Amino acid sequence: MNDVHNSFWFFALLISSTLIFCFIILKKRNTQTLFLYLTMVGYGYIIETMIFNFLGSYDYKPNIIKHNAFYDSELGAFFSNALSLPVIATLIATFHLNWLWIVFFSGYFVGIEWLFLKLHIYTHHWWRLEYTGLGLLMYFGLAKIFYKWILHPSIGFKHNLMLYLITGSISASAHILPMLFFMNRFYRPGWFEDVGRDSIAFSAIYYLCASLIYCLIVKINWKMKWIKYILTGLFIYIVNQVLIKIGILHSLVWWDQMYYVFLALFLIMLVKIIDKRLSKPILVKNPF
Template sequence: MPGDDFIPPFLPYLLLVIASLAFIALSWFKTKSLKLIPFYICIAGAVYIFELIIFVLLNSYIYKPGILHNSFYDSALGAIVSNGFIVPSTCAFIAVYGVRFRWILLIAAGFMGIEQAFIHLGIFEHHWWRTIYTGIGLTLLFPMGKWLWNSLLRPDQPYLFRFVMLYVINVSLQGTVMSCFLLIFYRIGFRPGWFEDPARDNLAFATLIVHIDSILFALLVSLRGNWIWKAIVIVSLACGYWWLIRRDILYTSGIGLVILLLMLQIVVIQLLGRLYRIITTTMLSRRREC
């Protein structure tokens, strides 16, 4: 690889994470609003949903940070740097500072330059993807981020807006939790038989589970379900996992790992509820005043 003799593969990815933290800090200093948290997670979730199609299902490209031995899991870790850090943090910076479209075009071009540099260093590889697609995608995403931020600050938000935002936020939250869980606890996973690569097969089915759960969780939180409804959802998930085990789609070395996964999902539900209160803060304040 061209970059192997000069720098370790993970270093450029680390620099992107550091740049992301700088963008997040600058965005926070500008707005000092907790709404920045659900906004950031929502943008990350939107990118995750897009990458489910092009990265996991259609094998568009591969990241090579050189951290994990399994090539697909290593690529997924590189995707987290892109989807969970640099893209949403840049989008947050653009939205909070109201960056104009001509500067958005320049920033998108900068991302294209970084992508080409990563390809030259041998730490990123295209399959059928092209760099221009990245530029087009970001040129669309960043203005959408500005619209989402302005809508989030409005006092009255339609229910559908809040529901969709909760859904996308949960995709980001639970997708990260599920991916890390499967990477750490390799004795549990999914094998639906969709792909020859077991790692790709595992993450693809896990992502489907995340999307189904996100609909349930978004409904549960947006309709302010009490502990009874939360218990019903968790029991339903447990029954679903039991059915997958019986069908040999979910494999595990022990029931304790399944219980741990359910406990993590309970934590996600509670966190989603807190984020929902942040999203609706202005709405609730106005209703109390009335």
């Protein structure tokens, strides 16, 4: 019964966030909205890697994943950082909501966090509600800045940062979610005693480095386009073999290594498309 109680609140966030996101997409009908959402997911993942994975700021308790408590907590973080927060950030930026709305939504999520604490489905360690409020003010404000960058494409740092954050959002989700649900692999670098935390922490470093490589490969002007795919697939395969050899990667199912090689190839193709679309301004409809 307690499991149902815990998961209910997280699924409520999932459903409400999905409905709001569908509303945004139906109203905007452009790729810039999707790019902003993915950018905010990618940015949120980086922040969460630092404060949650490595610094142990808090724990989520959705009680959805039974076999590993930290994986369950990671899934709770996913509900927040891949759904509710970036969706509202996208709403604020794409509908040009002012700072009063930013303050309102920041307070709204602080209220949700307080409720989750009282329901004992979320636990603070060194984290505080004040940190959430301040962090969200900056997060939602940053979404408005990122949206301006996306609306007015440019080469150089802004473009490359957008591309990296978008790539990271997709790469991280596709890398870690199978580990949570299918137990296809785990990492054991020995940074933390808890196997789940150790595995997710290394996964974060893996996806951050892999995303950078994908972006760099796409940016190189290859004479023979197919070479990038061969080199990428071979590189990911070799990295996996080295990690297995030194005892960090433990591959548990037959399809595991094949999946990550094909994921890398797919991401190269996808990042190339995103890179081109980010460079082209698209007419944006009236916010309302």
